[in-house]
Amino acid sequence: MFIDQAELEIKAGDGGDGAVTFRREKYVPKGGPSGGNGGKGGDVIIQAFGNLNTLLDFKYKRKYLAGDGAIGGSSLKDGKNGKDVLIKVPVGTIIKDFVGVHAFGKSHKILADLDGEGKSIIIAKGGKGGKGNSNFATSTNQAPRYAEEGKKGESKKIILELKLIADVGIVGFPNAGKSTLISVISSAKPKISDYPFTTLEPNLGIVYYKDYKNFTVADIPGIIEGAHEGKGLGLKFLRHIERTKILLFMIEVTSENIEKDFKILLNELKQYSKKLAKRKKIIALSKSDLLEEKSFATISRKKISKEVIPVILISAVTNEGIPGLLDKLWEALQHTD
Numbered sequence: 001m002f003i004d005q006a007e008l009e010i011k012a013g014d015g016g017d018g019a020v021t022f023r024r025e026k027y028v029p030k031g032g033p034s035g036g037n038g039g040k041g042g043d044v045i046i047q048a049f050g051n052l053n054t055l056l057d058f059k060y061k062r063k064y065l066a067g068d069g070a071i072g073g074s075s076l077k078d079g080k081n082g083k084d085v086l087i088k089v090p091v092g093t094i095i096k097d098f099v100g101v102h103a104f105g106k107s108h109k110i111l112a113d114l115d116g117e118g119k120s121i122i123i124a125k126g127g128k129g130g131k132g133n134s135n136f137a138t139s140t141n142q143a144p145r146y147a148e149e150g151k152k153g154e155s156k157k158i159i160l161e162l163k164l165i166a167d168v169g170i171v172g173f174p175n176a177g178k179s180t181l182i183s184v185i186s187s188a189k190p191k192i193s194d195y196p197f198t199t200l201e202p203n204l205g206i207v208y209y210k211d212y213k214n215f216t217v218a219d220i221p222g223i224i225e226g227a228h229e230g231k232g233l234g235l236k237f238l239r240h241i242e243r244t245k246i247l248l249f250m251i252e253v254t255s256e257n258i259e260k261d262f263k264i265l266l267n268e269l270k271q272y273s274k275k276l277a278k279r280k281k282i283i284a285l286s287k288s289d290l291l292e293e294k295s296f297a298t299i300s301r302k303k304i305s306k307e308v309i310p311v312i313l314i315s316a317v318t319n320e321g322i323p324g325l326l327d328k329l330w331e332a333l334q335h336t337d
């Protein structure tokens with residue numbers, strides 16, 4: 001199962017209490033106050049790591065507690081600070097408030113969008129340590145018998161939501177050859193099979209292009225007509241290509257009606273998000289090795305779409321068109337922001 005949303009309970013550490021102690025020295029019958037401060041509670045920190053790509057870990061572990069600060073010591077020694085907890089998430093993880101109910105219904109406030117490697121947030125702050133009694137001595141009370149209590153650490157419920165960040169998102173019917181393409185052009189090794197809905201979770205691959213240049217491609221489950229009404233696997237996976245710059249439509253070249261297929265795919269995208277459907281597009285006609293006579297010339301580009309969209313014939317089996325496709329994707333990426 002692909003987990004792209006998780007609910008966590010987090011609690012930062014409580015601050016340690018300040019201490020009430022007095023100096024005991026030889027020949028000093030009444031020592032002054034010597035209670036140290038309590039330690040600070042540990043923070044809960046969430047950080048994005050590029051080598052992760054699911055929220056699966058959070059299916060099993062949902063509670064995160066940072067360490068409490070220790071009580072202040074005698075002889076003005078401060079208590080130890082509590083240990084921080086670091087929660088590692090994939091790049092592209094959005095952190096939301098568990099729930100915010102207001103006049104218009106429920107909403108989840110976005111607390112952070114960890115959209116870059118190494119980005120982090122202190123999601124729950126540890127409580128301050130309490131001051132020891134040594135801080136409270138005054139001219140009228142030289143031996144205070146009280147100290148401050150440590151402050152409680154923050155605790156909250158949060159939602160993690162993952163939206164993959166890729167340069168190119170592949171859209172197509174099941175079995176079009178999307179996963180095969182990503183396995184050929186990148187180091188990703190997704191499951192490939194001769195039946196629909198082989199891909200159940202998004203795959204992200206890095207394409208190493210010429211001269212150490214690279215870009216990322218996301219392969220998502222296939223879409224079918226009516227997906228916006230929940231048919232097949234629905235459209236929820238489109239969220240993973242919402243943040244791509246280019247959409248690569250993949251249609252089998254042997255299809256009876258490429259133009260119609262393109263329209264169906266585009267319509268499903270529109271139902272999900274008009275903004276997404278407007279993104280820059282490239283069409284790859286897959287499995288060109290199955291084309292009996294080389295009749296690509298007869299597939300009119302104009303017929304496929306009214307917009308001017310590059311159409312490239314490819315085969316993951318013979319490698320035909322693949323280098324040209326990478327050139328086109330790279331070139332198009334240079335013209336997007």
Ligand SMILES: Nc1nc2c(ncn2[C@@H]2O[C@H](COP(=O)(O)OP(=O)(O)OP(=O)(O)O)[C@@H](O)[C@H]2O)c(=O)[nH]1
Nearest residue numbers: 174175176177178179180193194197198199222316
């Ligand atoms: N002849 C030929 N077969 C291909 C080519 N590319 C993919 N296939 C085959 O087409 C079938 C489907 O390939 P996948 O890559 O799993 O297709 P997909 O689009 O990822 O499918 P879903 O994950 O179900 O959406 C497999 O049997 C592949 O071996 C190609 O270029 N030529």
Ligand SMILES: [Mg+2]
Nearest residue numbers: 178179198199
């Ligand atoms: Mg697939």
